[in-house]
Amino acid sequence: MSDQVTLTIDGKEVTVPRGTKVIEAAKQVGVEIPHFCYHPGLPVDGNCRMCIADVRTWNARAEKHFPARRPAVTCWTDAEENMQVFTDTDEVKKSRATVMEFLLINHPIDCPICDKAGECMLQDHYMQHDGKRSELREEKIHKPRLKPFGERIVYNGERCILCSRCTRFTAHVSKTHDLGIVNRGDRAVVELAQGSTFDNAYTDNVSDICPVGALTKTDFRFKKRVWFLKHTDSVCGGCSRNCNTVVDHDRAEIVRIMPRRRDEVNGHFMCNEGRDIYKSLAATVRTSAPISRVDELGAGPSWDDALAWAGGKLGEQKKGGKLAVIGSPWMSNEEALVLGHLAGKVCKSAWMDIKNDVIEGYPADDLLHTDDHNPNRAGVIAAGVVPGKKDGKDLAAIQEAIAAGEVEVLLVWGTGLANHYDSVEAMHEAVAKVPVVIQLTDAMDALSEVAQLVLPVRNWAERDGTWTNFEGHTSRFRKALRPHGQARDGFELLSAMCTAAGGKPPVKTFKDARKKLKQDPDSDVREVADGEFAFYKGQSLYRHHSGTTEV
Amino acid sequence: MESNYPVKGKDQVLLNFERGTESWPLSSYLTRGGYSTAKSVLSGGKYDSPADLVGVVKASGLRGRGGAGFPTGLKWSFLPKEPSGPIQLVVNADESEPGTFKDRVIMEENPHQLIEGCVLSCWAIESASCYIYIRGEYVPAIKRMVAAVDEAYAAGHLGEDIYGSGFTCHVTVHSGAGAYICGEETGLIESLEGKKGQPRIKPPFPAVYGVFGYPTIVNNVESIAAVTYIAHAGADSYRQWGTEKSAGTKLFSVSGPVKRPGVYEVAMGYPFKDLLENECGGMLDGVALKALIVGGSSVPVVNAEKALKINMDYESCAENDTLLGSGGVIVIGEGTCMVRTLMTLLRFYHHESCGQCTPCREGTGWIERIVTRIENGDARSGDIDELYRIADNMELRTICTLADAAAWPTKSFIEVFRDEFEAHIEQGKCPHDNQFPDHLNLRGGGKPQRHADPEHAFIA
């Protein structure tokens, strides 16, 4: 038996691996089959009945196609050789309208006050597949409407369409088993398991995957109508997983962060810490212009003067001088490429390493979160900021050299140098021995209080770049917010520094940098449509037995 | 024709005991030749191989008695040739369909025949373990089955190495908690595994992926009990009763305004008219037959005229626009409000829907509410068609057939008794004043006629 099958979907031929569900095969030829309960990152449940299509299997003996005895749900039906699928017949359309009607008879239709409005699957499908006014004379069924599930999620039983996505998430993805559906028939509701406080690291995902507004986030409730939001593809820097995200914002500030599907990185989900990262971003203290503690520049130098001075200091170190460069795992790959070039080529050779900017966060788990609370250690090293590249001097050795007064110019990217000392005072005492300390940073920290020159750069939400996660997958983040004050783009600033130091930048444009880094061309894909999802591959797709026997 | 169907007597397939006597202990069963078949089969003297016995069951024409009428031997042959784990037998004793109460008679009065059937079936499908899943409300049946299983273990008819044959068979009696949906085979399996009883999406079917993920055969109590006879007497003997497509005998549980409601074993193909007149002693005095639900509450209703044409077999029921189902014969007498009857049935389906599939979860409640409005005289003329339309929309769109089981009676009640629905709407009230007739004695209102000579008195 071949492991590929060829079938037609609405007359379009498609070849897929055996075992692919029809609904996924259809995606490959651009046919989106409407559904509610199906989610490619969850085991199939097949309860909503929306994805029913006319599926005809080929009977080789009879040399004929046969329709299914009971109409098939395409989320659960395997694509078969020579199968014919029709998703657009009158019968199929009627079936969808029927399901919509059933879903709506007890639905409160309170879209005007629902946070999901605008991104609600029920609303979307209503427009497409039913569109009728509700003529129901029967009293609707009432259920609890304001039920907290832990501190981050609020449940509205009347909006719930009992698709079981949330319960499947807690059962099979987070494996925390917090949610279950209790009671039967139209009395069924989602309930928090007895004793559960629903405070695990992944709770907010249930709100994202809820097709309706039944699970809203306390963090987002009544904050913004989604159609007023701008959406920018981004990447979470909360740990070295680099979950791909969408940042929802209004150019000035971020309102929420949502996961973006990237099969080989984060699958479909992200952790709560990553969602909250915009809050710490908003809370950082920043400078809107360069700050200097050098007499010849004055306290508030212009960018030109500051750059010329910094370039001069670095240029002086060209001939085997005493220059140390401490990069950051928060730099983009493109920035690291230029910094590595500046340290290694323009200034001939400098001591270099990467510090640990962030040392606190969620612990590592076996779902997504890693134990490195910085996004891009792997990428920065690969792009050229190689620890101990010169004389094998790594950060500890550089710290010794600083203490011994051997370092004349210290170039630091980002925050957190004090993490490598016993205390802030100890760090201050050490760097006081370095005549020139230049910090390029998107946030002020203890080093900014003493550095000779602080140059503001844009943070991840304000610039374009790529990060590479601990497994070597590169992801692209894009500029969402207006930059703070005069903060400059790191790639462009470092390139200018190469020139100011009397050298040449390694590449001319951002695009060239990506080319030079031989980046994975998939790194800005929005969605991979092959129906595979890296993190859940090991588990049974069949919901009933994930724990015991695998099918 | 009289001799073509067993009515009373020891040679009956299932009710092969003197009714009203202590027929359930092992000692009584042994006097009826109990366990002799198991002994000869397990010793290898009767059939060359398990496949042989499967062949005999196939040849007997036995069709599943749980409702769908699927050929039992054929079902058994769907087990994978190279099973992924130990094969399981599950006996479906959830019997919760309104109108159906035939399995309980087997379990309460002839439990050892079921156990012997389990041993024989396990031998045939090469399984060493069998679960009997009994509905929670059947306390007497559970007690009898547990006692009988204990007896069978003590006497060496169950357990390891039965009769020194090397064959092992364990039987576990499991009590449900009283949910109709746990009678649907995969809902039952989920429940048996300790989960919420919700049918699984198929495929895979239980024969491939059943209890605990193992290949599983689910059969009705009556099907398995009949295997004992078939293994004993052979396919031809079983086929002496019934028709080509509906072989053997079948239990019918008759309820309603008949003189002797109860459970009767008759040959398939036996005319309903005879069942009503002979076994049930006819309708109660002064009550005429109005309608019939022949196979349990899920099958389409027929009017009296059609009812009297029905023979109790699959083909004849189909010819008369209904289904034999599980053999729960609900006789409806003149004077019964059909709208109220439907309302009562729909309350059941609304209550019992497991709630996973959208059309069933929302639809069962919706049609119940509409019928209730009609019954209460609070309806418009369009409501009948609306009701029909919604029921129609529920059909064929769900994981299991509970939604269909609610839709079929609804549609047939409207088709056959539309005038009564219209009368409710025209009069703006129930012509029967929201009452069932006295002869049903449901509300304790009027004076019921006594049932003469009840066929069964159930004792715990």
Ligand SMILES: Cc1cc2nc3c(=O)[nH]c(=O)nc-3n(C[C@H](O)[C@H](O)[C@H](O)COP(=O)(O)O)c2cc1C
């Ligand atoms: C809603 C529903 C309820 C059912 N209840 C029962 C039941 O109580 N007993 C039973 O034997 N079969 C019941 N069935 C049928 C079973 O799913 C299954 O077909 C049967 O147990 C197979 O046994 P058989 O082949 O011996 O008939 C039910 C089916 C449905 C859809």
Ligand code: SF4
């Ligand atoms: S809360 Fe949302 S995700 Fe959960 S069952 Fe209801 S509709 Fe589905």
Ligand code: SF4
């Ligand atoms: S797992 Fe890591 S990268 Fe993903 S959202 Fe959480 S903190 Fe961010």
Ligand code: SF4
């Ligand atoms: S049809 Fe009804 S009872 Fe059957 S699985 Fe669906 S919701 Fe449950």
